Amino acid sequence: MSEFDFLSRIPLGQYIPTGSIIHRLDPRAKIIMFGALLIAITFTPSYIGLAIGIAALLLALLLSRVPIGFALKGLLAPLPFLLIIAIIQVFFYSSALDPDILIKMGKLNITSAGLLAGAMLLIRFAGLILCLSLMSFITSTSELLQGMTKILSPLNRIGIQTMDFIMIIQVTLRFLPFLAQSAERIAKAQASRGSDWGQKRKGLFNRIRQVIPMVIPLFIISLRRSENLALAMDARAYGVFKYRTSMTELDFSWSDGFAVLISIIVSLAIFFV
Numbered sequence: 620m621s622e623f624d625f626l627s628r629i630p631l632g633q634y635i636p637t638g639s640i641i642h643r644l645d646p647r648a649k650i651i652m653f654g655a656l657l658i659a660i661t662f663t664p665s666y667i668g669l670a671i672g673i674a675a676l677l678l679a680l681l682l683s684r685v686p687i688g689f690a691l692k693g694l695l696a697p698l699p700f701l702l703i704i705a706i707i708q709v710f711f712y713s714s715a716l717d718p719d720i721l722i723k724m725g726k727l728n729i730t731s732a733g734l735l736a737g738a739m740l741l742i743r744f745a746g747l748i749l750c751l752s753l754m755s756f757i758t759s760t761s762e763l764l765q766g767m768t769k770i771l772s773p774l775n776r777i778g779i780q781t782m783d784f785i786m787i788i789q790v791t792l793r794f795l796p797f798l799a800q801s802a803e804r805i806a807k808a809q810a811s812r813g814s815d816w817g818q819k820r821k822g823l824f825n826r827i828r829q830v831i832p833m834v835i836p837l838f839i840i841s842l843r844r845s846e847n848l849a850l851a852m853d854a855r856a857y858g859v860f861k862y863r864t865s866m867t868e869l870d871f872s873w874s875d876g877f878a879v880l881i882s883i884i885v886s887l888a889i890f891f892v
């Protein structure tokens with residue numbers, strides 16, 4: 620029944636409590652750590668820096684004790700889209716500064732610099748997806764919400780309300796696994812009624828035709844979920860108070876500070892190497 624296992628294809632937003640040393644860090648430390656890595660991987664101009672960033676993420680993945688295969692599954696869904704972007708980058712990369720033309724196709728030239736730029740773009744996006752996925756693996760939604768509330772609390776003093784912004788992030792992360800589970804239930808229900816779900820079809824248009832019957836019920840379920848969520852938030856007096864309280868207090872220890880320091884050093888190395 621792997622053809623119905625939609626949830627495993629979208630690991631982003633899933634919390635995996637392995638009890639590792641990274642899981643035990645303060646959520647504020649984890650947000651700063653992975654935020655710094657995310658920014659460094661996004662803006663580094665060097666392929667060496669990009670390699671350091673990917674290596675740092677893989678090391679963090681090993682320390683988190685999250686199955687590597689499960690984490691890398693999150694790259695399969697956006698892989699076709701990423702490949703298209705990389706191919707476009709290869710063909711339309713400016714070759715004015717790179718006379719080393721490998722393949723000439725009319726007005727389009729494939730250069731060594733274009734291939735390197737396409738590969739860097741592909742690896743960069745893969746690193747960003749892996750970074751966001753790893754952050755969700757080691758931080759529960761409640762911890763993420765509490766950590767971001769503490770980090771952004773100084774903005775409330777100057778009149779910038781951050782609670783709605785944090786709530787948007789929380790709802791988005793929780794909706795991704797919900798949509799995957801809903802799609803899985805719809806596919807199983809349609810297959811039990813004679814639909815051809817589970818039969819691999821060749822061709823892009825045939826696969827699109829296979830997915831279309833799922834779109835409308837998934838859209839209706841999402842609307843109902845949104846309405847129930849809005850009613851639940853209203854029943855709990857969301858937005859009445861400026862600040863939210865929490866049952867637990869965060870404790871930023873020396874180990875959290877050390878982890879943040881290491882991540883900042885690594886991020887600077889990624890950007891300036």
